[in-house]
Amino acid sequence: xxxxxxxxxxxxxxxxxxxxxxxxxxxxxxxxxxxxxxxxxxxxxxxxxxxxxxxxxxxxxxxxxxxxxxxxxxxxxxxxxxxxxxxxxxxxxxxxxxxxxxxxxxxxxxxxxxxxxxxxxxxxxxxxxxxxxxxxxxxxxxxxxxxxxxxxxxxxxxxxxxxxxxxxxxxxxxxxxxxxxxxxxxxxxxxxxxxxxxxxxxxxxxxxxxxxxxxxxxxxxxxxxxxxxxxxxxxxxxxxxxxxxxxxxxxxxxxxxxxxxxxxxxxxxxxxxxxxxxxxx
Amino acid sequence: xxxxxxxxxxxxxxxxxxxxxxxxxxxxxxxxxxxxxxxxxxxxxxxxxxxxxxxxxxxxxxxxxxxxxxxxxxxxxxxxxxxxx
Numbered sequence: 001x002x003x004x005x006x007x008x009x010x011x012x013x014x015x016x017x018x019x020x021x022x023x024x025x026x027x028x029x030x031x032x033x034x035x036x037x038x039x040x041x042x043x044x045x046x047x048x049x050x051x052x053x054x055x056x057x058x059x060x061x062x063x064x065x066x067x068x069x070x071x072x073x074x075x076x077x078x079x080x081x082x083x084x085x086x087x088x089x090x091x092x093x094x095x096x097x098x099x100x101x102x103x104x105x106x107x108x109x110x111x112x113x114x115x116x117x118x119x120x121x122x123x124x125x126x127x128x129x130x131x132x133x134x135x136x137x138x139x140x141x142x143x144x145x146x147x148x149x150x151x152x153x154x155x156x157x158x159x160x161x162x163x164x165x166x167x168x169x170x171x172x173x174x175x176x177x178x179x180x181x182x183x184x185x186x187x188x189x190x191x192x193x194x195x196x197x198x199x200x201x202x203x204x205x206x207x208x209x210x211x212x213x214x215x216x217x218x219x220x221x222x223x224x225x226x227x228x229x230x231x232x233x234x235x236x237x238x239x240x241x242x243x244x245x246x247x248x249x250x251x252x253x254x255x256x257x258x259x260x261x262x263x264x265x266x267x268x269x270x271x272x273x274x275x276x277x278x279x280x281x
Numbered sequence: 282x283x284x285x286x287x288x289x290x291x292x293x294x295x296x297x298x299x300x301x302x303x304x305x306x307x308x309x310x311x312x313x314x315x316x317x318x319x320x321x322x323x324x325x326x327x328x329x330x331x332x333x334x335x336x337x338x339x340x341x342x343x344x345x346x347x348x349x350x351x352x353x354x355x356x357x358x359x360x361x362x363x364x365x366x
Binding site: 017 | 285288289292295296334339340341342343344345347348349351354355357358361362
């Protein structure tokens with residue numbers, strides 16, 4: 001069996017860094033959705049979690065900013081921005097064999113770099129913390145930050161390449177995209193939220209029709225969803241991996257005190273005939 | 282204008298505990314190792330978040346540093362907006 005789950009969730013640092021700042025009517029739906037996501041993840045019984053995340057100056061700077069980078073180390077550590085998210089730094093196990101296989105497989109279609117020494121910031125660590133998972137993690141970092149982020153349609157192609165490689169892998173693999181939706185992070189405009197953009201994006205994402213966003217103009221994206229809106233790249237990546245699967249929304253909640261249109265969602269991965277047989281056996 | 286150098290310094294401070302230590306305890310010496318204008322040096326010496334933001338420093342190099350230095354997020358935003366917290 002290969003792909004057993006595809007999940008997506010916002011990683012706003014405020015969720016753990018400033019949990020009590022928003023009204024509970026805004027924060028509770030997100031905490032509940034993360035708890036539900038945790039149940040879904042456990043129910044999928046993965047052996048390994050591939051986390052598709054932006055990063056925020058944890059590893060890469062403007063001297064060399066890869067579009068896509070997969071971490072192939074045996075171990076990682078994070079978060080680097082402990083005080084920002086109020087999460088204690090710890091080590092996280094990797095899965096070198098699958099990471100290397102993924103790197104080789106993906107490279108058939110999409111150029112990506114590899115890293116044998118990577119640290120995690122809140123993009124990876126905040127979801128891991130809330131999901132309370134000890135699964136081995138393979139990070140795939142997508143530049144959503146600076147320099148020249150890959151076009152949105154290339155992120156979709158990355159997802160397709162991930163799926164092609166994961167299919168047939170003997171371990172059970174779950175995918176988690178983190179980031180978004182609209183936000184103006186840590187800047188004077190923080191608190192502004194592009195609710196209309198977020199809802200349109202979620203409609204496409206959840207109905208398995210992400211195509212309409214693959215050529216979304218950069219200026220329009222930034223005007224409607226803020227600089228943080230570039231993080232829809234990770235959601236688009238797992239939509240590519242899910243191959244048009246529909247999804248369910250566990251929560252969408254604009255939370256100005258967390259500076260983010262927060263969303264948590266699950267894509268329904270179809271079980272292969274083989275898996276159906278395995279389950280019934 | 283050496284925005285690149287300012288951002289590089291902040292990248293190092295945020296990422297490397299050793300550089301954060303130097304930023305906290307021997308800031309003047311550390312700052313002198315980067316190619317900065319006088320105004321950039323002043324903004325870094327005084328941790329003038331508003332000035333750094335307005336000169337074009339990426340906000341995600343500033344927000345986490347503010348938290349590391351013990352500034353609350355609402356106070357940090359107030360400073361960026363030109364209000365005294």
